[in-house]
Amino acid sequence: MAEMMLAADGTPLKRSLARALRRQKLRALGLIAPLLIFVLITFIVPIASMLFRSVENQIVENTLPMTVEALADWDPNAGKTPSEAVYEALYFDMFLAAEAKRHTRLGTRLNYEQTGVSSLFRQSGRALDDIGKETQKPLEKLNNAWKDGETWHGIFNTTDNTDTALLDLQRKRVAALTGSPASDEVNFAPDATLSNLLPRTTRAYTAWAVYTATQQGRDPATRDPWEAVATALALDLRTADLSAYSGPGADLLAEAQTADLPVPAMATAFADMDEDWAGATVWKTIQTHSSTYTSGYFLNAVDAQKTPDGVAWQPDDKQILLKLFGRTIWMSLLITFSCIALGYPIAWLLANLPMRQANLLLILVLLPFWTSLLVRTSAWKVMLQQQGVINDVLVWIGLVGDGDRLIMINNQFGTIVAMTHILLPFMILPMYSVMQTIPPSYLRAAKSLGATNWTAFWRVYFPQSVPGIGAGSILVFILSIGYYITPEIVGGTKGVFISNRIAYHISSSLNWGLAAALGTILLAAVLVLYWAYDKIVGIDNVKLG
Amino acid sequence: MGLPPYATLGQRIWYYSFRVICGLIFFFLVAPIVVVMPLSFNAQDFFTFTPEMLRLDPEGYSLKHYRDFFTNPQWQLALKNSLIIAPLATIISVSLGTLAAIGLSQSHVPFKGTIMAILISPMIVPLIISATGMFFFYAQLGNWLEGTLGLDKGFVGYVKVVLAHAVLGIPFVIITVTATLVGFDHSLTRAAANMGAGPVTTFFRVQMPLILPGVISGGLFAFITSFDEVVVVLFVGSASQKTLPWQMFIGLREQISPTILAVATILVVISIALLTTVELLRRRSERLRGLSPG
Numbered sequence: 001m002a003e004m005m006l007a008a009d010g011t012p013l014k015r016s017l018a019r020a021l022r023r024q025k026l027r028a029l030g031l032i033a034p035l036l037i038f039v040l041i042t043f044i045v046p047i048a049s050m051l052f053r054s055v056e057n058q059i060v061e062n063t064l065p066m067t068v069e070a071l072a073d074w075d076p077n078a079g080k081t082p083s084e085a086v087y088e089a090l091y092f093d094m095f096l097a098a099e100a101k102r103h104t105r106l107g108t109r110l111n112y113e114q115t116g117v118s119s120l121f122r123q124s125g126r127a128l129d130d131i132g133k134e135t136q137k138p139l140e141k142l143n144n145a146w147k148d149g150e151t152w153h154g155i156f157n158t159t160d161n162t163d164t165a166l167l168d169l170q171r172k173r174v175a176a177l178t179g180s181p182a183s184d185e186v187n188f189a190p191d192a193t194l195s196n197l198l199p200r201t202t203r204a205y206t207a208w209a210v211y212t213a214t215q216q217g218r219d220p221a222t223r224d225p226w227e228a229v230a231t232a233l234a235l236d237l238r239t240a241d242l243s244a245y246s247g248p249g250a251d252l253l254a255e256a257q258t259a260d261l262p263v264p265a266m267a268t269a270f271a272d273m274d275e276d277w278a279g280a281t282v283w284k285t286i287q288t289h290s291s292t293y294t295s296g297y298f299l300n301a302v303d304a305q306k307t308p309d310g311v312a313w314q315p316d317d318k319q320i321l322l323k324l325f326g327r328t329i330w331m332s333l334l335i336t337f338s339c340i341a342l343g344y345p346i347a348w349l350l351a352n353l354p355m356r357q358a359n360l361l362l363i364l365v366l367l368p369f370w371t372s373l374l375v376r377t378s379a380w381k382v383m384l385q386q387q388g389v390i391n392d393v394l395v396w397i398g399l400v401g402d403g404d405r406l407i408m409i410n411n412q413f414g415t416i417v418a419m420t421h422i423l424l425p426f427m428i429l430p431m432y433s434v435m436q437t438i439p440p441s442y443l444r445a446a447k448s449l450g451a452t453n454w455t456a457f458w459r460v461y462f463p464q465s466v467p468g469i470g471a472g473s474i475l476v477f478i479l480s481i482g483y484y485i486t487p488e489i490v491g492g493t494k495g496v497f498i499s500n501r502i503a504y505h506i507s508s509s510l511n512w513g514l515a516a517a518l519g520t521i522l523l524a525a526v527l528v529l530y531w532a533y534d535k536i537v538g539i540d541n542v543k544l545g
Numbered sequence: 546m547g548l549p550p551y552a553t554l555g556q557r558i559w560y561y562s563f564r565v566i567c568g569l570i571f572f573f574l575v576a577p578i579v580v581v582m583p584l585s586f587n588a589q590d591f592f593t594f595t596p597e598m599l600r601l602d603p604e605g606y607s608l609k610h611y612r613d614f615f616t617n618p619q620w621q622l623a624l625k626n627s628l629i630i631a632p633l634a635t636i637i638s639v640s641l642g643t644l645a646a647i648g649l650s651q652s653h654v655p656f657k658g659t660i661m662a663i664l665i666s667p668m669i670v671p672l673i674i675s676a677t678g679m680f681f682f683y684a685q686l687g688n689w690l691e692g693t694l695g696l697d698k699g700f701v702g703y704v705k706v707v708l709a710h711a712v713l714g715i716p717f718v719i720i721t722v723t724a725t726l727v728g729f730d731h732s733l734t735r736a737a738a739n740m741g742a743g744p745v746t747t748f749f750r751v752q753m754p755l756i757l758p759g760v761i762s763g764g765l766f767a768f769i770t771s772f773d774e775v776v777v778v779l780f781v782g783s784a785s786q787k788t789l790p791w792q793m794f795i796g797l798r799e800q801i802s803p804t805i806l807a808v809a810t811i812l813v814v815i816s817i818a819l820l821t822t823v824e825l826l827r828r829r830s831e832r833l834r835g836l837s838p839g
Contacts, residue, residue, distance in 0.1 A: 024653050031648025032660060035641040035715065042712040043667050043675070046682035050674070053681055342570050349567045363820070364571050370816040371578055372773045374793040375809040379577035381797060382584060382592045382806070389580055392593050424574060453556070482671020484776050489797050499673035506680055506780065519677045523670060530669050 047523070054516035057294035060286065062176040063106040064093040068290040076284045076308050087266035087277075088235070091131065092200070095228040096207055098125035100178050100215065112511055113296065113305060114285045120276050127273045131264050132227020135234040142259050145252060146230070149223040155249035156205050157221070158191035163202070166190050170206045174214060182214040187221055193247060197240050200232035234261040284308040297517035321501065321518070328497045331416060332480040338420040339427035339476050340469060347431035347468065352440065362432075369425035377486050380418035384409040384490065410492025418490045423479055427472035434468030467536070474533045478526055498522060578813055585610055585806035592803065610807035620804065622785075623792035629703065630778075630788060631771040634710035638767040641711075642718030643760050647752070649719070650726040661719075668716035676780040679709050683781045699785055706782045710774060714767025721766065725759025725830060758830035762823045769819060 007016040061068045066089035074082045097103040107121025145151045167190055175182040188209040195202040208229055209220035237257045245253070271278035288308050289296060296306045303319040304311050313319065346365065350358045368376060383389045386405045394400040408414055438461065446456035484499040491500070498518060505515035548560050588607040589595050597605025614620050645664065649657065667675060683705045690701045729752070737747040753760075775790035782791075789808065796805045 021653060024651065025655055028648040028651040028654045031651075032645045032654070035645035035664065036660060038637075038641055039664055039667070039712055039715060042708045043678075044663060046678035047670065047674070048678075049682045050678035342573065345563065345567050346570050349563075361571070364575050366820055366824075367817065368574050368578060370769070370820045372790065372809070372812045372816065374773070374775065374790045374797070375581065375812050376577060378793065378797055378805050378809055379581045383577055383580060385592060387591070387593055389584075389593055421573065421577065453559075478669075478671075482673055484673045485794065489794070499671065502673055502677055503776075503780075506677060512681070515677055516681070519674045523674050526669070526671055526674075 050516045051520055053513060054297050054520045055293045055295065056513070057289065057296065058176070058292055059106055059109050060290045061292060063097050063102055064090065064286070064290075065173055065176075067093045067286070071283065071287050071290065074283065074287065076280060076287060079280070081267065081278060081280060082283055084265070084267050086283075087270055090270070091128070091266050092204060092207075092228060092232070094124060095128050095132070095226065096174075096211065097177060098128055099211065099226065100174075102177055108510070109513075110285055110289060112300065112514065113289055114281065116276070117282060117285060120274055120282065124270070124273050124277070129227055131266075131269050132231045134231075134264050135261050136227045136230035138259075138261055139230050139233070139256060142261075143252060143255060146256075147224065149225065150221060151249065151252070152205060152225050152229070153188065153221040155247075155252070156188075156191055156194055156202060158189050161192045162189040163192040163195040166195055166203065166206055167210070170203070170210045171214075173207065174210045178215055180215070182210055184214045186210055186213040187219055188213070191247065193245070197242060197245060198233065198236040198253075201229060201236045204229045204232040231264065234263045237261065238263060297513040298521075300514050301517040301521055321498075324496075324498050324501055325521075328481055328499075331412060331495070331497070332477050334416055335419050335423060335480045336427075336473050336477045338416065339424050340473060342420065343424055343427035343431055343472065344465075344469070347428050347435050348465075350428075350432050351435035351438070365425050365428050368421065369429075373422065373485060376422050377418060377489050380414070380421065380486075380490055381409065384414050384417065409490050410495070412491070412495040414490040414492070415487045415495035415497075418486050419480055419483060422486060423476045426475050426479060430471040430475065431465065431468035434471070435465055438464045470536055471533070474529055474536070478529050478533070482522060482526060581806050581809045582813065585803070585810040587803060587806075590803050592806070610804045613802075613804045614807050614811075617804070619787075620789075620792060620808070623787050623789045626786055627772055627789040630706050630710060630786070631768050633707045634714055634771040635764050635768045637707070637711035638714035638718050639760060639764045642715050642763065642767075643722050643756075646719050646722035646726060647748075650723055650729070664719050665716045667713050672713075672774075672776040675709075675713070676777045679777060680780040683709065702783050702786045706778055706786050706788075709777050709781050710771035711767075713774060713777065714770045717766035717770060718760075718763035721763035722756060722759045725756045729755060758826040762826045765819055765823055769816075 005013040007013050009016075067086060070086045070089040071082060074086065094103055097106065103121050103125045104118070107118040110121070111118035140147045167186070171182045171186075186209055188206070190202050190206045205225055208225045212218050212220045212223060233256065237253070240257070242250070242253055242257060267278075276282050285308075288306055294306070299306055299311060300314070301321055302325075303314045303322045305314050350361055350365075353361065381388075385391070386407065386409075388409075390408065391400070391405040395402050395405065400406060408417070442460050442464070443456050446460040447453070451459065481497070482499055483497060484503060487496045488500055488503070491497075499522070502515045502518050502522070505511045505518070548557065552560065583598070584592065584594065586606045586608065587595065587598060588605050588609065595605050599605075648654065649661065654660070687701050687705055690696045690704065691698060696704075733751055733755070734747050737751045738744075742750065772788075773790055775788070775794050778786065778788050778791055779794070782788075789812075793805050793808060796802055
């Protein structure tokens with residue numbers, strides 16, 4: 001090339017064009033960006049949060065962090081209950097959880113896996129105080145100073161030798177447990193020397209101080225700590241070597257150590273509370289479900305469960321979800337076929353009538369399409385009830401006696417009829433637009449070549465209308481497997497779909513993880529179907545009105 | 546497709562029975578909606594025709610269910626909420642959606658397929674799943690708005706529902722407006738620019754009037770989506786954001802009251818009006834674009 005082509009302003013043409021193109025792209029993206037960001041935040045993130053919730057399982061380690069850690073070494077198949085250290089960890093974890101009223105939540109969570117855990121946790125939460133009182137009372141009797149919050153604060157607080165790691169850890173623990181931030185000023189700093197000498201006590205006192213200050217907004221310097229702190233002190237004093245300690249409260253601590261405070265045996269104490277704690281089953285459940293992420297909800301969603309020995313089926317009486325998935329698919333297929341059967345003649349009639357008449361009849365199709373879903377659902381409730389219009393007409397004609405009116409609602413029949421009616425326009429409209437493109441001369445040609453009416457239809461017309469059937473069927477099927485309102489109102493218990501189960505778990509049973517897992521499975525099914533729809537019809541060809 | 550004079554008896558029978566079948570299917574489509582209307586004037590609290598109504602006795606008819614709708618505070622709250630939430634959601638989806646549709650219809654858009662898929666997704670994902678996802682996320686969002694920004698609880702409730710409904714309406718706006726833009730002649734904007742109009746003037750004076758039918762019908766779809774939506778508002782909203790469909794839903798599920806039929810009749814009348822509007826707009830748009838009105 002001898003010479004580069006130049007644009008009017010002297011820059012090379014190529015670069016000038018590239019710049020113009022880039023500017024155009026940026027402008028297009030600039031126009032799209034606000035909406036894209038809006039949809040990402042208000043829609044895509046919520047969906048992603050649902051997907052996350054279906055595997056998320058932090059509640060166990062957030063509520064019982066030390067127990068989970070101590071339990072990691074326990075061999076569930078050895079046939080023995082965990083060591084005393086595990087029971088001790090459980091005591092301190094449970095105490096904090098019970099004060100924050102979070103232990104019942106964990107109980108509910110674990111109850112999905114093993115029935116009975118919920119009441120066990122609730123009961124234990126109430127009984128925990130008694131264990132602590134066994135040591136708190138003798139301690140306070142020994143020296144009245146222990147009754148005073150300022151004594152405790154004076155001993156464990158420091159100004160220069162802070163155990164920052166411990167304080168941060170307890171802040172994190174309280175924040176994870178309660179779900180609200182624990183970063184406010186605490187007015188307490190754990191003393192590093194004591195945290196070495198009396199590790200349990202310093203930890204328990206720090207946890208209490210952080211909780212009291214950040215969650216209840218009270219000053220730990222003036223308040224009496226929980227019984228659990230006294231228990232921790234008794235446990236520590238059994239082994240602690242305080243001979244070299246001369247900090248604040250050294251004489252008080254020495255006095256308490258020589259007094260030989262009663263120390264509860266945790267394993268026995270928990271077994272007295274409820275004999276389930278002395279068995280291995282509940283420990284196995286905690287251990288199996290202690291991981292941060294779990295496949296448990298997905299297994300539950302397909303009627304299986306995670307057990308210490310691997311994946312197993314749920315007990316027979318709890319196996320309902322696979323049946324419900326099957327019913328959802330089966331009923332959606334029935335609805336789709338009913339829509340094909342009712343929609344095909346209508347689409348054919350509309351496509352073959354003169355334009356003016358077809359447009360008039362099309363209004364009859366579009367009217368239900370535009371009418372509120374709840375209006376149509378309530379109309380079906382009115383029609384199908386035992387004292388409803390259809391039964392009244394049947395009785396009036398004399399087909400049915402007044403005594404034995406038909407039961408057409410609160411069962412599968414009701415759901416199928418009402419949903420066929422509601423989804424029929426979605427079948428007719430794509431069929432109609434495909435049939436409009438089939439030239440009527442083809443049928444006439446077939447007939448003039450000697451085909452009977454039936455052969456001409458079946459061999460010539462029908463194959464050309466199949467894309468319309470396909471498009472309508474996928475659309476109707478996708479819409480119907482996710483339906484909630486109509487089955488809820490006319491479906492009773494036998495005619496409900498998987499979506500009703502999702503709604504039940506969201507609003508009644510509060511098993512959100514399972515609801516999210518069910519939703520994720522349903523979403524995957526719908527996306528696969530849409531992918532097929534896109535391949536067959538093309539999303540761009542979706543037309544409205 | 547009249548019946549030819551040489552048709553055989555069998556063909557005649559099939560021709561007429563086919564018409565009857567189609568008539569029955571049309572009856573199936575329209576009957577439930579039509580039945581609701583006279584029942585809403587029932588003087589009794591029944592969901593069926595009373596003997597007085599069948600005799601066309603004026604005694605059997607009354608407007609009491611309509612009176613109940615217009616005086617009952619529950620229904621009035623629901624109506625007020627619907628009339629607050631749906632227009633706000635529509636404004637958001639139409640303004641953002643129209644801009645994005647114009648951007649999408651330009652010739653060089655990177656990642657067009659992906660962007661389109663994301664923008665259409667609220668229509669594809671079943672409502673119950675959108676509602677589940679929003680239930681988790683919007684609760685946190687609400688806590689954040691109340692806690693960190695210190696906003697009023699009732700106000701936050703409306704914000705959540707409006708945002709949720711706006712995003713549900715967006716695919717309809719995108720689809721209708723991009724469809725209108727397919728026939729848009731881009732030399733018109735170039736001509737406007739050539740004659741000295743800035744981008745904003747060009748948009749409002751040249752492009753907007755031409756794509757207005759698409760924008761309005763997209764807006765109507767968005768409005769209907771919000772006005773008719775119940776699953777998401779059940780999950781995201783609280784009782785003070787109760788909308789008309791919500792009130793109808795609890796009415797149908799729990800205390801069944803014939804006022805629902807009066808509301809249903811009003812809604813049917815509204816939807817007939819909307820249907821007519823959309824149809825007229827479609828014809829106008831096709832006429833403007835030089836297509837024969839279908």
